[in-house]
Amino acid sequence: MSINICRDNLDPFYRYKMPPILSKIEGRGNGIKTAIVNNADVAKALSRPPMYVTKFFGLELGAQTSVNESTDRYMVNGAHDAAKLQDLLDVFIQKFVLCKECKNPETDIVITRDQMLYRDCKACGKRSPIDIRHKLAGVILKNPPVTAGKKLTSSKKGSKKSKKDKDNNSNEEDDDAEQADDDNDELAKRIATEASQLPPSQQADDDDDDDDWAVDTSEEAVAARVKELEGQVGAFNIDGDDEAGSDNAYSQLGEWVLEQSSKPSNVEIFKKIKELGIENKHRTLQVLAQSLFDEKILTQIKDRAPLLKKLITSENHEKAFLGGTERFIGLEHPELIPAVPKILHQYYNHDLVSEEVVLKWGSRASKKYVDRDISKKVRKAAQPFLTWLEEAESEESDEDEE
Missing domain, CATH: 1.25.40.180 (Serine Threonine Protein Phosphatase 5, Tetratricopeptide repeat)
Structure with a gap:
């Protein structure tokens, strides 16, 4: 079974899907923890490192986390049911995945030279800023995704933007629009x-x-x-x-x-x-x-x-x-x-x-x-x-x- 990445979108033909969160509570007392069983699959559907998702849960819940990618083990301290984690995942998707312009999840995270974070949309070509004040932003800066710092290509050549790491100012957007028109x-x-x-x-x-x-x-x-x-x-x-x-x-x-x-x-x-x-x-x-x-x-x-x-x-x-x-x-x-x-x-x-x-x-x-x-x-x-x-x-x- 899969669900829409943007759960507000009820279109049965919505292209972008992800598996729903599966969690398992382990231990008891002070040692109780929640294992996110399919965290790697969820993160893959979102094109984000699994650690980002786990760390986000920990920061939002005020709980310690442990990540072991080699054994596919992602843990959050405390007992947390799947529904609660799914709601938090919606917040993660809004803040760190969806394009602010077109709401498309087909984005990559870009780190600029001045240590700013953007969601680079491969659908519409826009860059949406990520709130650098969120604690996960610090985690991303210390653990950049593999695409960070590289020029990212758009899925539409006719609307591609320049992917050099520079400020997202209005002049750049105007140049990109002219390039798109020229290509088309x-x-x-x-x-x-x-x-x-x-x-x-x-x-x-x-x-x-x-x-x-x-x-x-x-x-x-x-x-x-x-x-x-x-x-x-x-x-x-x-x-x-x-x-x-x-x-x-x-x-x-x-x-x-x-x-x-x-x-x-x-x-x-x-x-x-x-x-x-x-x-x-x-x-x-x-x-x-x-x-x-x-x-x-x-x-x-x-x-x-x-x-x-x-x-x-x-x-x-x-x-x-x-x-x-x-x-x-x-x-x-x-x-x-x-x-x-x-x-x-x-x-x-x-x-x-x-x-x-x-x-x-x-x-x-x-x-x-x-x-x-x-x-x-x-x-x-x-x-x-x-x-x-x-x-x-x-x-x-x-x-x-x-």
Whole structure:
């Protein structure tokens, strides 16, 4: 079982999860202590050293603590139930994890030269100050995280900030905003030529229109799509998950999505996936990439992102999602090949694929999902986006050397 890192957020598709605190009271009398059984797992979910969490509990409770990372033992003197520790963990998350600007937990702690602490957000690029008056701040300064003092990269190259250790003043923020605009403009220019080849009806539109979700629901059209998907899904047998065939869980999922008279909601799809018992399988993402979208994919990714982020939890999930997209475009909608850079850009902006995975995917053609010739066409179309990622990475490496 896992819970949202920000427990105030009740969204079932919230991407950032952590295990709930598990505690065990040991000893009795003056020697009674509380062991935080899964402290390392909780700290890992928060991207913080386990010692920080334990020390924070001790400081807030006025109790001594002991930390032994080699034996995975984290103790707080006294008897403290899990619910109380969970409430204190919420305070730790607010003060030392969540970005103050966007409330995203995807942050790293940065120590500046003048010994100030900041939460550096990889989502929005902002730096949130940490209250240096809190006693844990002294612990962090004496025991800096491994990323402290290093330039940290943003998860979005288009919104990255300079990671040099300098004051977080307004001039720096203005420079960062200008850099973000320049990067996005450069990417837009690179893919403009490719995207212009698409008919106007297939280009992304900021205004959602019910017509974008329209699909031919006639008996003949549904039967044709189901038959097509059966052949595609049945042809896959990734890592021996299941026997290939139209009667397996993956084909059932694909057929169910296509057979609905109207587009099923994210919650409905997730319930169906849970019912089939394939919510953790990377092959599920391959099927969704082929069945969730139609020729209006550029206007549909944003609405499906919460569901997809919930299901994409590893590199294998990302690879399968890209593989399904490759089949969807290469076999079903070759007219979308010029739009591949825009599609990948949206995937990237919505955290559906990481920089490392998409660059590796684009490095060479593969016949795992489609014929090699089709694979080459899709990857060739992706080059403007891949080049932009590589150049952004190269720029950051140059900044590191300086």
